[in-house]
Amino acid sequence: MKTLIIAAAVGITAGLLGALCGVGGGIVMVPAFVTALGFEQKKAVATSLAVIVIIAAVSTLNNSRQTGLIDWRVVGITAACAALAAWFGTDLMHKLSNQHLTKMFGVVLLVFGAKMLMGK
Numbered sequence: 121m122k123t124l125i126i127a128a129a130v131g132i133t134a135g136l137l138g139a140l141c142g143v144g145g146g147i148v149m150v151p152a153f154v155t156a157l158g159f160e161q162k163k164a165v166a167t168s169l170a171v172i173v174i175i176a177a178v179s180t181l182n183n184s185r186q187t188g189l190i191d192w193r194v195v196g197i198t199a200a201c202a203a204l205a206a207w208f209g210t211d212l213m214h215k216l217s218n219q220h221l222t223k224m225f226g227v228v229l230l231v232f233g234a235k236m237l238m239g240k
Contacts, residue, residue: 123157126152126156126157127157130148130149130152130153130156131171133145133148133152134146134148134149134171134175135175135178138172138175138176138179139175139179139182145168145171145172145175146165146168146169146172147229149164149167149168149171149172150164150165150168150225151164153167153168154222160218161218161219161221161222161225162213162214162218162221165213165221165225
């Protein structure tokens with residue numbers, strides 16, 4: 121029951137932040153799955169990505185109701201390139217240790233967070 125409550129709270133937080141900030145919720149879900157649910161980094165990442173599919177589909181459906189809000193040309197190019205990179209990225213993830221992935225995730229969050237806080 122505790123796991124379900126934590127998962128629901130993480131889902132609500134990730135969904136709101138994903139919709140508001142476009143972060144996909146991964147910055148919330150991965151650390152929460154690791155710390156609150158005790159997942160290893162690889163399981164947290166894989167679970168987060170599966171959830172993001174649903175978050176993205178619902179957000180896209182709702183955002184597409186407003187004409188011109190989504191640039192579908194950019195979506196097509198970006199999605200094709202991201203899908204190809206993700207295929208190889210998941211293979212790389214399987215080869216790396218959980219500890220290495222955790223450190224990489226932390227560095228990415230720090231670098232992009234600092235850049236965003238300092239402005240463009």
